[in-house]
Amino acid sequence: MDDRMLLDEIRGIVGEKETEDDCSVLDLSDRHLVMTTDMLHEKTDFPKGMTDYEIGWMAAAVTLSDIASMAASPADLLMAVGLDDPSRLPDITRGASACCSSVGARLAGGDIDRHTELTIVSTAIGFVDQGKILRRSGAQPGDLVCVTGMPGCAEAGLGGDIRFWKNLITPVPRVVEGRAFSEGGATAMMDISDGIALSLADLGRASNAGFSLDPALFPLIPGIPKERATDLFLFGGGDFELIATVPPDQFPVAGVDATVIGVVTEDMAILCGGSPLPHRGYLHQWELGAGSIGINP
Numbered sequence: 001m002d003d004r005m006l007l008d009e010i011r012g013i014v015g016e017k018e019t020e021d022d023c024s025v026l027d028l029s030d031r032h033l034v035m036t037t038d039m040l041h042e043k044t045d046f047p048k049g050m051t052d053y054e055i056g057w058m059a060a061a062v063t064l065s066d067i068a069s070m071a072a073s074p075a076d077l078l079m080a081v082g083l084d085d086p087s088r089l090p091d092i093t094r095g096a097s098a099c100c101s102s103v104g105a106r107l108a109g110g111d112i113d114r115h116t117e118l119t120i121v122s123t124a125i126g127f128v129d130q131g132k133i134l135r136r137s138g139a140q141p142g143d144l145v146c147v148t149g150m151p152g153c154a155e156a157g158l159g160g161d162i163r164f165w166k167n168l169i170t171p172v173p174r175v176v177e178g179r180a181f182s183e184g185g186a187t188a189m190m191d192i193s194d195g196i197a198l199s200l201a202d203l204g205r206a207s208n209a210g211f212s213l214d215p216a217l218f219p220l221i222p223g224i225p226k227e228r229a230t231d232l233f234l235f236g237g238g239d240f241e242l243i244a245t246v247p248p249d250q251f252p253v254a255g256v257d258a259t260v261i262g263v264v265t266e267d268m269a270i271l272c273g274g275s276p277l278p279h280r281g282y283l284h285q286w287e288l289g290a291g292s293i294g295i296n297p
Contacts, residue, residue: 056095237282
């Protein structure tokens, strides 16, 4: 069982709409309040070699990226830290605070507890004006599929490509780009932390649409074989870039360095070069058996 299968188990309890986007949404009189939370564990989420400052930065960034994906401006972030060693807390806090400050947010407190493995839960809120929020459900047939950055870099960094180590450990939430996509007429958006293939599956489900990708358009990592670069681009996790759908007459979008990689289609299929795109990417896996559950990174 993977995390998306598990989510399907509880959609009927929480609600389809409530489990559809990167954030929950509360409608206020003139704007929306968006909220999100993430849990990270040292063994499965923080690559070896990271400093505690970098761990704090990453823990904040993954959550602030969800705020950015809704075209919202982040406000406050709370962080609950389960510590294996209390001496690690100051540097973790400095890193998280620096990441928050870089996007105009505030590290506003949290909780501290003892834990056998360093575990961090970060929760953030943000605001976006009425009519400016971007959800996963707005993609229309004929829209262009656009991505920021060069997806696949984080996975390459994890695999030992030192050029992209920073992409992996200190991702930059695309807050400015998210707001620009909204102002520029984008119809749907999310971040691609689990990889493009899985993200498109989520986007397609929410929008009741499909996608046709053109491999000739992909911004691939230079200096590695094309087949490997394409695999990283489509299935690599850990890139906190944005994927958005934009009407052709609204592209390019001012303030966003984005690449068109395909188009939205009417059916639910996701095609790459005319062939079905495998359902692969970053998934949490559970193995059931012998009365216990084991989680695989």
